[in-house]
Amino acid sequence: MASEETRTLKSPTVRTSAAHDAREPGGPPTRAWTTRLLVLAIVLSALNLRPAITSLGALLEEVRDGLGMSGSVAGLLTSVPPLCFAVFGVTAPRLARRFGPGAVVCAGMAAIAVGLLIRPYTGGTAGFLAASALALMGIAVSNVLMPVIVKRWFPDRVGSMTGLYSMALALGTSAAAAVTVPVTEALGGDWRSGLAVWAALAATAVLPWLPFVRERGAASTEQSHATPAREDAPAREDAPALRITRSRTAWALAAFFGLQATAAYITMGWMAQIFRDAGVPAGTAGLLLAVTMVMGVPLAFVIPRLATRLPTQGPIVLALGICGLAGYAGLYFAPAGGAWAWALLLGVSNCAFPLALTMVGMRARTGAGVSQLSAFAQSTGYLISIPGPLLVGVLYQHSGGWGLPIALMVALMIPQMLVGVLAGRDRTVEDEAAR
Template sequence: MLDSSKSRPPVSRTFSVLLVIAIVLAALNLRPAVTSLGALLGPAIEGLQMNGFIAGIITGVPPLCFALLGPLAPKLAGKRGPELVVMGAMGAILVGILLRSVAPETWTFLLCTALALAGIAIGNVLMPVLVNRWFPHKLGLVTGAYTTSISLGAAVVAGVAVPVNEALGGNWRVGLAAWGIPALAALVVWLIVFLGLRSQIAAKNAGLKREASTQTPVGPMSKNATAWWVAVFFGMQASVAYIFMGWAPKIFTDLGVNPASAGVLLAIIMGVGVPLAFVMPSLASRFPHQGPLVIINGVAGMIAIAGMLTIPVQGAYLWAVLLGVCGSNFPLALTMIGLKSRTAAGVAKLSAFGQSVGYLLAIPGPFAVGALHEVTQSWTPSIWLLGTLIVLQTVTGMMAGRPRYVEGEHRIEIH
């Protein structure tokens, strides 16, 4: 874990609280631009006269953008500082959301969505960096706060986007634009933080540069064994999460659950993850090896998969709860990013590498599940695939959870 106490100038209690609020608000904005569009995709497709191919691109592009744009974050933060870059990311999310709500045609809509996704990608990577930078001795607590906020931002917006749209008159453009309000709030708070902490931020940047000049440079993450385990673990858990977010209602419905209950099951899967997103980082930071937590989550997921294969309808609510427990590997993976590095540079590099590679690995999962069902006309092979992914995330998570750091001797030598 990063220890930056020497380079951390004193911050008043008021601004410490404000920093936590700013981090939480930023985290709340890392999913609404995606989930609000998913909820209102039907009206948007009709209004813009999109074809099925373009609609497919929109639904599949978020993880691709996260993977491709995330690596820019450490470079930008190294030059300007993560606080200013996160403030810019909130601005990009705000402008992207507002501009796409008035986009006159499909490609403009896509470009504006990509702008919002770029801000989200930067925010994804820099959240662990900010937590380690300002709260290295409260890593679990503050990480829990922001991962809970990410989960809330996804779950709440998915549930209320349609009612909010209807309350605003039923115009999908207004319904999408409304989610710029949280981004505006985050931008204002980050502006206050940046202006109020200018001297501390400047002193911290100078201190970290001095430390960096005396430390052994962090090597490329692509040659680092710990970084690869973290990245693959992140990818496997993200793949399972995207599969269930996209396919769970359809799978349960086809297995015999009525459609209304199938929607409730998805809400349970996502809802169970909200309190666990707060608890898991605190637990993870207390253990030198996070493997036992990974095993608990993996066992919960495998029991759910076994249940879906044998008694899917009768135990559906139990399986949903267990899948929600399994989904707490997301905050656990984010916490590992902060725990597996001793330096600010290490956290930034590991966050960018782990999330970028992870999101790339997650992309094929939802498509593979759909393709297997299309070919076999049965959900059984797809559920077996899910079970395989849960086993893989458990194995890779155990390896990632070992007491190792990306700095040091644990390198993969490539000749």
């Protein structure tokens, strides 16, 4: 199959937007300026899609003590992100059709900022969960719409742009894991301040989206200024004609997304605690988690570009899965002795996430197909991932060790590899749904 970048090279969307920029009265921004601003908006948004989770993972023990949580409740806390992503992510395509994807992502960044600012100061577990849900709601809609925005505005650069925002996402993830503990110590050791500081980054991400909010977002602007020959293209993208549940590839991609998310949230929520229980100091455990996350910075840029150049993505899926199995084995047999090696291997394995996002763009031909597939795969996938982190907390509390939780992680990696190979086959959901 030709890569998505080749297939969509002649998409009219960017040219229409450029024409609008050229015609806008009163000193319009150039096409290059608009493109740079949109790239900045995407990068800043991606930086904010995981600090709400990994900053909490770095301070989970302090939060548990401060709020009086048991191990099971802490496991529930680590399951809240995928629950919110599943519940709120499915609404993203409808919101984008009504308000425009730029406006929805802008509102999502604002929700993240508010949620992160108030959640440490709510005074109890229930309030902490509610404020976390507000932030995660913003993350959920942005998660779903990032592939849609890339497909719509950068149809000839799906691989490179997916790699760019995946790299920024990994950078934000790792930075939150690495610096949350030192920042907390610099602020007097108060875990509340250490968590709330990340609201500033989210507030910054609101600003570059503001020009794309007007006139129901850039999508509607493009439609209203399109030439007659192109007027029906956005309408066709918005038509919900695709019956996504008829596609086996969509189901395989949803399962792959869910299982890789399970592994990722177990890692983000519990890996630092595994190292701390093995005798690793808290600051070093945070750095180890950061190493795991920072592996995604270079690989999240390389893997999507490689994936778009291969007819099938199964070999990449298998290579990442083998790294995950090796990392889990290391955590079981020598968690402290080989800690840095296990952190590196699990970091490579976690790059199944940018691969899954890339396959979302490759397994559909149209913007509407990408939107539906992204919402279906992510919402269904995050539903699948909900029990994993919670079950790890329960097993940890009742077994008194990490043997059973790590065995669970190994058991989940096998089907992840199988469904990933199926999702990586050379086909599109439009063809499967039409049969």
